[in-house]
Amino acid sequence: MEIPENYPKKYWHCHIEVDTGGKKNTSAIFNDLTIKELWQQVVSPWHTHRPFTVDGTIVRDYDKVQKIKITQTEHPQSYYAEQHNASMQRKGIADMATNRRLLPLSKGKDYTHEFLFADLTMNDNEQEKVVSNNKIFIVHGHDEQVKETTARFVEKLGLEAVILHEQANEGKTIIEKLEKHTDVGFSLVLLTPDDVGATVTDKENLKPRARQNVLLELGYMAGKLGRGKVCALKKGDVEIPSDLIGVLYVEIDAAGAWRLQVAKELKVAGLGVDLNNAI
Template sequence: MFIVHGHNREAKFEVQALLGRLGLEGVILDEQSGRGETIIEKFEREAADVAFAVVLLTPDDQGGVATATLDALKPRARQNVILELGYFAAKLGRGRVCALRQGAVEIPSDYNGVQYLGLRRGRRVEDRDCRELRDAGLRVDMNRL
């Protein structure tokens, strides 16, 4: 399982801990050795054998159309997060990608309509939050929550 993240370290570690409690191991790219590779080479190597991706859409950046005023900018996920969301949606299929959206983070227009789960600090994990993992065929031990 791959955890895609931006700058929100708290969210990254919270999801990693949750997956650990469920008996799943989450690959976090910046925790893997580089072996002298470029970032994209490292990403492709680590992403090659995963069966599922959790993508954290956290408000790390702001953006809008080129003519937007500063007050019209919207919270956005990091560009690497959006690239990797698209990569995993194409490689694994949308049914094997769980997007966790924090707040009013802008969703890429081509991804509109795809269901995502809300990511709120201090929120209790519920059975329905793990349904995506179970339905993707991953062995999830709910008793470990």
């Protein structure tokens, strides 16, 4: 979905309310975006079902969006705030209740339906992203057996396993390949004990660790897809980085119970998985 050129370039505003399970919905506001910022941060993720952030609020589950509104104004938010303050001052009213950041949402032209709910045309790349929900990106180290077992399991579930080194280079760097091939529905990260390491203060106490590139890609996928769409498969007594606690971990056990656990996580994440195929 390309950024349209026939709309005003600036002073775009977005208000969203999300049900987070509390007594009140979480409310977040964007003010004074450019059309490019609005498209990249809200409209495009909305249509490709990717997580996006509004004023610090992360939106992953679209069913929990209770309200969303997009408007465009002739002036920045501060203009309407100053107008409102001057009006209240003339009337002798000390208005502390009105959220000044919401004023452009009532003053501007409403584009919510046009941008989010109308039948907008997507380009080929974005159509591919929507279809790619059945793709599972597998991050792996040097354990070929675990990689192959995981890939075959993903395919048994009727999903497509994406492994970076199997994709054509096309003259791209590793990072560029990673960016291109990670528009997926979920990521499985294989934490296998391929390295050992220790702290400077305890050099003799070597502990099994995953490869550095695996940890890097784990953080990348958690940031891109959201932690709810990343699952780390842990083999043996491999060290868990404290910075990544909060990402789901599943132990690879000899009995194979990990398969059903992973299949359940994929199903919760919205992928079309038949749990019977995991048994």
